[in-house]
Amino acid sequence: MKERILVVDDDASFLEVMAFSLEEEGFEVVTARDGREALEIFTADPLPVVITDLKMPRLDGMGLLERVHKLEPEALVVVITAFGDMEMAVKAMKAGAFDFLPKPCERDHFKLTVRRAFEHVRLKREVAELKDRAGSESKRLVVHSRAMEKVVALADRVAASEATVLIEGESGAGKELLARRIHRRSGRRDKPFVAVNGGAIPKDLLEDELFGHVKGAFTGATGDRKGRFMQADGGTIFLDEIAELSPGLQTRLLRVLQERVVDVVGKDEPLPVDVRVIAATHADLQKAVREGGFRQDLFFRLNVVPLTIPPLRERIDDILPLAKHFLKQHGGGREWKITPEAAARLEAMPWPGNVRELENLCQRATLLCDEAVLSEAYLQSSSDTERGAQVSPASVSLPKEGASLIEIERKIIETALRMNDYNRTRTAKFLRIPRHVLLYRIEKYEIDPKGNA
Known part of the structure; x- marks a missing residue:
């Protein structure tokens, strides 16, 4: 799969030259004519490397650098600056830019800088994978109770099979840890384990997150995006909070389980996928089936091997x-x-x-x-x-004439940020949502994360 890069410059001819040079090197290039357009692209599809001019209309390179790192701290940004404007280049480096290039720039120097950036990306990915493996070992299941011994024994017995597993249990009981244990003891142990929390990803983004899209599938689809199912090809996908799936996504998941294919948004033909599915929920799925909120045929497909983790109090x-x-x-x-x-x-x-x-x-x-x-x-x-530290119900007041849910959510996030001294990591934990979801909402609602008026 080609490495993807976002290139931003308001000079159309220079932008075209850069894009052509990178495509010659085998990169998939996404282009933008100014910082605002680039930010829209990056918000929908965070690319690992961004090359941007510093002086642009609407949103300049320094503003784009700040917004990109706010959305994705691991992204690498290379800035382009005209000869004689080294002061701005130094300022950008201090603000977190990976490197800078003069304008105009020698083609070999340009290509070398991009290759260095992607080598850095590759090394960071390898380090992240090693940390993830080490973290998985440190976050191992600790089992001493008879109740958990029975659950783990059954999980170990089915691990070597290809059977779909449904793990039920209250939030925080250890469902993902059990799923990872099953993966590590399966024949797929050397392939990816991909975890997706259906309750943490906004519903309007979940379809694209799971199944991906091709370039041009919809407005803003500036390149191909591999969905989580294809990322997990050959390995295991863990679908947490499965009860949160919309009826449409339930239908698409059923097709994956029945036919072992993935329908990518914007692609005419489905793609074959080899993946083991482990699903989890804290909800009563059988009750959801009876009440019409969950497909019965999908429940039967998922419930091949049911495992129930008892709550810690038991x-x-x-x-x-x-x-x-x-x-x-x-x-x-x-x-x-x-x-x-x-x-x-x-x-x-x-x-x-x-x-x-x-x-x-x-x-x-x-x-x-x-x-x-x-x-x-x-x-x-x-x-x-x-x-x-409990938030009083009066912390968010509701007007008698009513209020939009969006505005209420915005006020809750602003209040939580203030209570946590605008520390986004603590705020995410306080709201019990992943950090990337908080960052997405801060950007979506244009909330100043520093509390400036």
């Missing part, structure tokens, strides 16, 4: 081993002590957020406790702090 024997595991993992490898009083309190807590809630508590403890000891006093203070 796995008391797992609580302390999990706590020790998380304390060590987030505490730099140190062994932590849990006092008897704290242990009793942990085992008595209801854990509505399940394992994820326990991990968050332990991570906070490693940051806030002076010694490697988890005490009842810390648990009490942590509980009081959480209660104090």
